[in-house]
Amino acid sequence: MAAIADCPPLTRESVQKAHEIVRKHVHLTPVVTNTTLNNIASTPQSADALEITEYKGRTPAKPKIRFFFKCENLQRIGAFKVRGAFHAISRLPEEVRRKGIVTHSSGNHAQATALAAKTFGIQAHVIMPKISTPSKVEATKALGANVHFSGSTAPEREAVTNKVLGTLEPGAVILPPYDHPDIILGQGTLALEFEQQVEDLGSKLDAVIGPCGGGGMLSGTATALHGTGIRVYGAEPMHEGANDAQRGLAQGSRITDVSTLTIADGLRTPLGEITWSVISDKEKVRGLFSVTEEQIKAAMKLLMERAKLFVEPSACVGLAVALFNEDFRSLVEKEAGEDGWNVGIILTGGNTTIDAIIKLFST
Missing domain, CATH: 3.40.50.1100 (Rossmann fold)
Structure with a gap:
């Protein structure tokens, strides 16, 4: 993801500019x-x-x-999650996009990331808890994402995330599900x-x-x-x-x-x-x-x-x-x-x- 210091400020005007990007x-x-x-x-x-x-x-x-x-x-x-996923991925440079995107989610953000990545021709890797709703897992896979399962705790998720990142080209980014200005x-x-x-x-x-x-x-x-x-x-x-x-x-x-x-x-x-x-x-x-x-x-x-x-x-x-x-x-x-x-x-x-x-x- 873009460095937080390089992101637009959290203002109404920035949301209006984001809308111009995602509305299509x-x-x-x-x-x-x-x-x-x-x-x-x-x-x-x-x-x-x-x-x-x-x-x-x-x-x-x-x-x-x-x-x-x-x-x-x-x-x-x-779900609304496509809005943040499309905005965040749209702001990534092309050379970063092609390296792939990694995210974690129990469902809606997973599907949103998978759809946005597919739209831009990017490979998405999604870490999902083993207890995720089966229909959300299948929907994420159907959109072309590689799904990797983890336990439900943050340390378990981070361990799988790091393992996946280790298989990708250096520079692949993590797409946060919520805690990022672009999202x-x-x-x-x-x-x-x-x-x-x-x-x-x-x-x-x-x-x-x-x-x-x-x-x-x-x-x-x-x-x-x-x-x-x-x-x-x-x-x-x-x-x-x-x-x-x-x-x-x-x-x-x-x-x-x-x-x-x-x-x-x-x-x-x-x-x-x-x-x-x-x-x-x-x-x-x-x-x-x-x-x-x-x-x-x-x-x-x-x-x-x-x-x-x-x-x-x-x-x-x-x-x-x-x-x-x-x-x-x-x-x-x-x-x-x-x-x-x-x-x-x-x-x-x-x-x-x-x-x-x-x-x-x-x-």
Whole structure:
């Protein structure tokens, strides 16, 4: 990858320039609305439902919420990750590209890298955990990448990465899945589109909620929308400490290790140094909120049954926050008042299978 010192600054203008690069390689994914989900979000949760949660004893919030969904589940390879991959690879000199690219990912970034590399005639080598979803492994292979398996820990992954690099021509580069300016700027292009598409519908976003794993997409969104008046929030699963960004903000320092088997498998990664620097800046990201596995499943069910949107669990975390997290809902009620908010939800991907969904809802 390009040296960080040689990368464009993390500014809205840099995201706009990144969009000029990637727009010919990605879909302009649609923005959709849904009256039923608006009504559900704008109805207070029952006091009985809150009795079994951390909000026991609180008066249910009464926010007024109107949703806009940015459907990156309909993006090429089924996820937003192609934006960062195409931007980063486009900025590599030709003499570097021909030596090959190495990356690591459990799924969506793997497929994104494989597609971008194939487009530019580059050989991609992808290190994937042995526990990766089989459909994502096969999709990565089908796009021409060489897949190498590793254990799930960082040392195991690094050992395989170094072994693969040793087989390649000196100068082959590692394409980080999220913690690099070129990746962050590429991912942020979805937010520029989102903002404009909602304006084209005759409205204006008050807030955007994006899922947070390694933080590349959330950092890009926050960078793209900084200075526009649109509030940006992050959403995480809380299962087995997967809400590392939220916990890190609470303790004032980045959490560097996460071990979780949350159903939101795309969000099992801790923040990197660069993404932490953006997400911990309260002028860019107003706050982080987390939800339970059951709440993620409930949001996923609503998106599929009511909005007819085929999504993976990781994509549902933002909607789950707006529907079930009383801290966020109280914030909207307090700050928006009777006018309510237009809340943008980034549906980050749709890479799951019918078999996986059946298994998910049978447990």
